[in-house]
Amino acid sequence: MRMRIKGTTDVAGESGFAIKPMDQFEVKALFGGDVSWYTPTNVTLWMALTVLAASALMIYGARGRALVPSRGQSAAEMAYGFVYKMVEDVAGKDAVRFFPYVFTLFMFVLFANLLGLIPFAFTTTSHIAVTAVLAFTVFFSVTVLGFILHGTKFLGLFWVSSAPLALRPILAVIELISYFARPVSHSIRLAGAMMAGHAVVKVFAGFAGALGIFFFAPILAVTAFYALELLVAVIQAYVFTILTCVYLKDALHPSH
Amino acid sequence: MAQVGWRMVTELVAGLGVGAMIGYGLDVWLGTLPLFLVVLTLLGFVAGVKTMLRSAREFETKDNAAPQDADADQGDNGRGR
Known part of the structure; x- marks a missing residue:
């Protein structure tokens, strides 16, 4: 049985098997x-759901304000404390006033x-169009x-200023390039990780x-990979945030 | 950890790509086609390696000096060289 990767139209008919991970x-x-x-698309829908879900956790989940927190309140408080500590540790105490932006x-x-x-x-977040907007907002x-x-x-x-004077103009160009490379790597990393993971899950599912008769093997693989994807989803959010903090630190304390 | 490697790879490639793009833009603007493209691609590569080493050092200090991270924050200011 031949398989076709990505988007080729299946003309063979009865075998009817094509993997279209993209x-x-x-x-x-x-x-x-x-x-x-201006068209409402599936991107619009899922971004709206994202905002709704995040708001639901922070507003509805934490509504009890109990001393002994419920599960929802506990999760909201943990996320808050986690990001707050990250901002404080990475970007410094005076960066805490930008905490609302980083946490959002x-x-x-x-x-x-x-x-x-x-x-x-x-x-x-698998679209560079989305992550680039986030990254360029941070950059600007x-x-x-x-x-x-x-x-x-x-x-x-x-x-x-610590380098020899003759080297400084060249180093300035290098620093400038690495400064402008930040939003590029910032956005591509997130979109790339999300896209690659989801495509791999689809490919395995196609197998x-x-x-x-051995259909269960790819299903087991997808199950294992799904757990990894869960980890990647959280880690990529963490990496995106910590890099925002690093860039914030450079803006607050630009001295080398 | 995989995300550390990925972060470094994207930093390296982004430096190279941005350097090449700036160089090409300058060349089109000034009409000196191969000059700035070559020079700034090389400089972009240097910038990518530099950013990569910087984040490598960041992970290193985080791993080694985890208990005394207040000191590590201060010592990190001399990053890069």
Whole structure:
């Protein structure tokens, strides 16, 4: 039996077996018609659900304000404390005033990743368009913040005063490039990890149809991989947040 | 850990890519096609390696000096060289 990877139309008919791991990432209009910038699509739907789920945990889950927390309140408090400590440890005590932004980012990415793991769900963070917006927002706000707080001294981030004078212009170009590479690696990492994981799950799931009597082997593999994906979803949200904190630290303390 | 490796790989590739893109943009703008593309791609590679080493050092200090992380925060300011 031949299998076809990705999108080839099946003409053989009776074998009817094709793995299309990338079809799950297709952006579709919810109510039909062409996709334009204002069209409600499955991305819109799942982003709205992400916001709803995160709000539900933080508002509804923590509504009791009990001394002995319920499960929901406990989870909300743990997420809050975890991110708060991260901001404090990585970016410093004076970065705590930007905690609401960092925490919002963390919750959005975390819930987008986790909701994407529900079968038939759409993973919004698997699209670079989504993660790039998040990463560039961080990039621009951190850059503007650096200039507001330090004025032109913020450019000292690129001027390595500990190096010999002749080397400094070259080092400045290198530092500048690595500064502009930040939003690129920031966004590609998240989208890449989410996309790769979901595609692999689909490929394995496709094998189940091909193996006949041994269909259980790929299903077991998918089950194991799903657990890994759960880990990756949380870790990628964590990595995205901690990098935001690192960039925030550079804006608050630009000196080398 | 896998995510550490992935983070370094993307940093390396992003540095290279951004350097090449800036170089190409400058070349198209100034009409000096191969010059800045070559120079800035190389510099972008250096920048990628530098960022990669920086995050490697970050993980190292985090792993080694986990109990005394207040000190590690201060010592990390001289990062990069």
